[in-house]
Amino acid sequence: MRSLAFSYGYHFVAVRNYFIYYIPCVLLLLTSCKKDKEDEAIEKGNMVITLQLPKGFLYPDIPPDNLPTQNRIELGKLLFFDPILSRDSTISCGTCHLPDKLFADKLPKSIGIEGRIGERNAPSLLNVAYQPSLFWDGGNPTLEQQVLAPIDNHNEMDFDVNKVVERLKKHAQYPLLFQKAYNQEPSVYALTRAIACFERTLYGGSSAYDEYSDKKPNALTPSQINGMNLFFGEEGECFHCHTGFTFTDNSFRNNGLYQVYADSGRARITQNPSDIGKFKVPSLRNVEKTSPYMHDGSMATLEEVIDHYSKGGHKHPNKSPIIQPLNLTDQQKDDLISFLKALTDR
Amino acid sequence: MLLKHQSFLAILLFLFITLISCKNTEDTPQPAHQTQNLSLKMSTVIGNKPIDFTSVFTTEAGARYTLSSFRYYVSDIRLVKQDGSEFPITGKYLLINPATEDYDLGQIPVGDYKGLKFAVGIDSITNHADPTVHPATNPLAIQSPGMHWSWNAGYIFLMMEGSCDTTDTNTDVQTFGQFSHPMFYHIGMDMLYREVNLDNISFAVNASDKKTLHVQANLNKFFTGIDIKTENASHTMGSMPLATKLTNNIQTMFSVIQ
Numbered sequence: 170m171r172s173l174a175f176s177y178g179y180h181f182v183a184v185r186n187y188f189i190y191y192i193p194c195v196l197l198l199l200t201s202c203k204k205d206k207e208d209e210a211i212e213k214g215n216m217v218i219t220l221q222l223p224k225g226f227l228y229p230d231i232p233p234d235n236l237p238t239q240n241r242i243e244l245g246k247l248l249f250f251d252p253i254l255s256r257d258s259t260i261s262c263g264t265c266h267l268p269d270k271l272f273a274d275k276l277p278k279s280i281g282i283e284g285r286i287g288e289r290n291a292p293s294l295l296n297v298a299y300q301p302s303l304f305w306d307g308g309n310p311t312l313e314q315q316v317l318a319p320i321d322n323h324n325e326m327d328f329d330v331n332k333v334v335e336r337l338k339k340h341a342q343y344p345l346l347f348q349k350a351y352n353q354e355p356s357v358y359a360l361t362r363a364i365a366c367f368e369r370t371l372y373g374g375s376s377a378y379d380e381y382s383d384k385k386p387n388a389l390t391p392s393q394i395n396g397m398n399l400f401f402g403e404e405g406e407c408f409h410c411h412t413g414f415t416f417t418d419n420s421f422r423n424n425g426l427y428q429v430y431a432d433s434g435r436a437r438i439t440q441n442p443s444d445i446g447k448f449k450v451p452s453l454r455n456v457e458k459t460s461p462y463m464h465d466g467s468m469a470t471l472e473e474v475i476d477h478y479s480k481g482g483h484k485h486p487n488k489s490p491i492i493q494p495l496n497l498t499d500q501q502k503d504d505l506i507s508f509l510k511a512l513t514d515r
Numbered sequence: 516m517l518l519k520h521q522s523f524l525a526i527l528l529f530l531f532i533t534l535i536s537c538k539n540t541e542d543t544p545q546p547a548h549q550t551q552n553l554s555l556k557m558s559t560v561i562g563n564k565p566i567d568f569t570s571v572f573t574t575e576a577g578a579r580y581t582l583s584s585f586r587y588y589v590s591d592i593r594l595v596k597q598d599g600s601e602f603p604i605t606g607k608y609l610l611i612n613p614a615t616e617d618y619d620l621g622q623i624p625v626g627d628y629k630g631l632k633f634a635v636g637i638d639s640i641t642n643h644a645d646p647t648v649h650p651a652t653n654p655l656a657i658q659s660p661g662m663h664w665s666w667n668a669g670y671i672f673l674m675m676e677g678s679c680d681t682t683d684t685n686t687d688v689q690t691f692g693q694f695s696h697p698m699f700y701h702i703g704m705d706m707l708y709r710e711v712n713l714d715n716i717s718f719a720v721n722a723s724d725k726k727t728l729h730v731q732a733n734l735n736k737f738f739t740g741i742d743i744k745t746e747n748a749s750h751t752m753g754s755m756p757l758a759t760k761l762t763n764n765i766q767t768m769f770s771v772i773q
Contacts, residue, residue, distance in 0.1 A: 308667040314645055317657065318665035331651070331659040357647045357657050437752050438667050440706070 211349050214240035223374025224383060226414055229298035235313065235362045237369060240350035245367025247346070248360065254319075254333050255282055255326035262319065262364070265291045271514075272371060273459045277466025281325035288324070288432065290466035293459050295373035296415050296452060305448045305464040307421060308438045312365035317357075330357050373454050374414065377511040389511055396508025399501060407478075407505075409491050416453040416512065422489045423447045425482020426463055434464065446487050457510045471509055475502045550622035551720050555592075556729040557611045557618060558772075559585065566613050566734065569692060574738040579680040580698055581689070585734075586612045586662065587673035587765075588637055588654070594623060595630030595714070608637065610654035610662065617727070625722050629714065631730070635765050636672035636708040643669055664703065667752060673702040673765060675737070681744045698747040700761055707751065707762040716771045729772040736768035737761065 217236045222228065231237065248254065250263040265279040266272040272294035279287045289305055303309040309318060319325040320333060337343040337355035344354055351359035378397070380388035389397065399405035412418050421435040423446040436444035448464045462468040468477065479502065481494030497505070559566040571579050589611055592604040602623055609618045636642075641655065646663050649656035655670075657663055662671045678694040680687035687694045713730070720726045740760060751758040 304666065306667075309665060310643070310668055311645065313647060314665065314668055317647070317663070321661055321665060329659050329661070330657055357651070361647045433753075440704070440752065440755055 211240070214238060214243075214349060220370060221372075223372050223379065225379070226296075226372065226374055227299075229369060231298075231369060232311070232313065235366055237366050238350065240346070241363055241366040242370055244343075244346045244350045245363035245365070247343075248364050249367050253336055253340070254328065256328040257282060260326050265319075265325070266294050271295055271373065271455045271458055275460065277461045279325070281319075281322070282327045285324040285327075287322070289464050290461065292451060293373075293455060294368055295371050296454060297371065298369040299415050299419075300449075301419050302449070306435050306438050307449055312368050313361045316361040316364045330360070334360060373514045375514045376454070377513075377515070378508075381511070390507065392504045392507040393511045394508075395501075396504035396506070397511070399497075399505050400508055405478075405495065405505065406491050406493075410450040410489070411453050417450040419449060421447040421449055423485055423487040423492075424478075425485055425488040425492045426467070426477070428483040428485060430485075432465060443487055446485055453509060454512050455514055457513045471506050472502070475505050549625060549722075551625050551722060552725045553594075553620045553623045553720060554725070554727050555589075555609070555618045555620055556616050556727050557589070557609075557732070558616055558729065559613050559732045559734065561734045571689070572734075574741070574743060575735050576738070576742065577685070578743045579685055579687070579694065580677055580743055581679075581693060582675065582677040583693075584660065584674060584676040586610060587635055588662070588670060589618075589633050589635060590637055590641075591632075591634040591710075592620065593632045594628050595632065597627045597629050597717075601632070608641070608654050610658065623720060623726075625720050627717065627719050629717050631713045631716065631728065631771060632710060634708060634710050635762075636703070637670045638708065639705045642703075642705060642708075646670075664701075667704075669703055669705070671701045671703045672707065673700070673761075675700045679743045679747050681747070683744075696747060698743060700749050700758075701751060702749065702758050702762055702765070703751050704758075707758060709762055709766050711766055711769050713769060713771050716773060718771075718773065731770055731772050732768050733770070734768065737764050739764050739767070 215238050217238055220228070220237060235241070248262075249266075250261050252258045252261045252264075254261060260282050265274045265276075265281070267274055274291045277290060279289075279291045281287060292305075297303075297312065300312075301307075303312065303315040304318075309315045317330055320328050320330050334355050334357055337347070337360065340355075347353060347355045347359050347363075350363060353359055377388045377393070400407045400411075410418055410420065410422055410424075421444065423434075427446065430446040433445045435447035435449075436442060438444075456462075457471065460469060460471070462471075462474050468474050475497070478492070479495050479497040482488060482492050561572045564570070564572070566582065566585060568582055568584075571581055573579050587610075589609040590607065592607055592609075593601040594604070595601055604620050604623070607620060611618070637655075646655060646657050662674060663669070664671060676697075676699045678689075679696050679698040680694045681696045687696070718726070718728065741757075741764070746757050746760075748754070749757045749761065
């Protein structure tokens, strides 16, 4: 299959080489300027492109060795949705990060290979390019390195990235796609880069709130505006943690979810008891559509979440002092929830 | 002051030698009297038996176990000269695996030495650097089976896996060569990076012959004070006290066979 499909490409190269040997220098220069169509397509696919971002979003930091090109993004997208990454070829990244579920999965805890249930709730990957560290506990530093984690996680793909690379090398299409995108055969390096490159194309920022911020005062209902004022005011205090255009300051906080945490959160990484129960502040964009909530998916609805904040959460030595009983009225609760729903992309 | 001065001179001398030897390779053959190739022979024993992955072993406390994997990183290797100055072998990260005994350390200055120092683990900068940038042949690349944690990015400094008999009477029966209870120790994290200091040894590196230094790890020492009937699992995180005890044992399990 493969040699048939690509024999034309090799043929062109051979013909050109032939000319290089036999045609005078001037002609040689001319011919080498005039590239055949396939080469041209590859070149175009390898041009560094500018990411399309929602209005008002900062350009994300991108590692210089993984600037986005069409070839890289397309390769990353193929890999992201390809179960070849899992031991029994049943689970892809897209199994738990579904495009029609905003790249989350709507489950309290994700289900991976052989029906195994994981430890935490899968976050949406929209705007993940802005995360300075990955996972609820920040245990992984880059999107590139993060790719390794689900592959060898026992509950997710339960495989070995070196074996993934062996599979990709034997595959009918992937070797050429890796060559085009990263100028090398399939490797751990290029595999992790391609998927990260694709993830840096996922954004969400077209909500009613964004329109409102873009000077369209009618984009929000009066109730949503009340909710917004609570959210950004000293009464609700949500903005201390859920701030900026991604609605997170990316810090690790204990919001009083439990008195005793089954999952120690940030402390798992730092081994510091004062980090027990601290989790990365989640983005609230599209939060209406990404239930259930919290690191363990323990809250099914936004009503439950708002009740939690209204009561001020459980006592815990590490609970952020900002989390205090708000004693919200029913109207205030409704307003806050309507505002959270105004963060849903159109 | 004096020490500092001496090591400064030693570095200067070393730089000078490297310069000369670089230059010399072009016209005349390298002078044979200045450096010599050194390799480390790393062997693993349990008491006086060499390690293998089929036998049943017994800890000094009398508990039975089997092994299926034993690997660890050695880095920051330094040779201590008779005058106390150190010759560092920079940039070498060895992944020690019982299947391979000999590890090339490259060229070192000819002379008399009285010590060997190395770390079991990976320095914090390299520990948190991206492992995917290394070519597959580099010990720091992602290994199969893995020696790197991706959920708390960093290397596993030492990995031991096997099975153990957790019955009080040592009567557990093996199935497919394994006891019914798994045993695994995955030791890592910056705070468990430890130096091993093997002093009270003496060896000469001569111009005439390649030198091999034989370092032996005795796993009986690894289990000192460990009751594997109960203390048989550690991912480091979540079982820091056990991981710390084992790490302190790691520091004591090596000796130079002269």
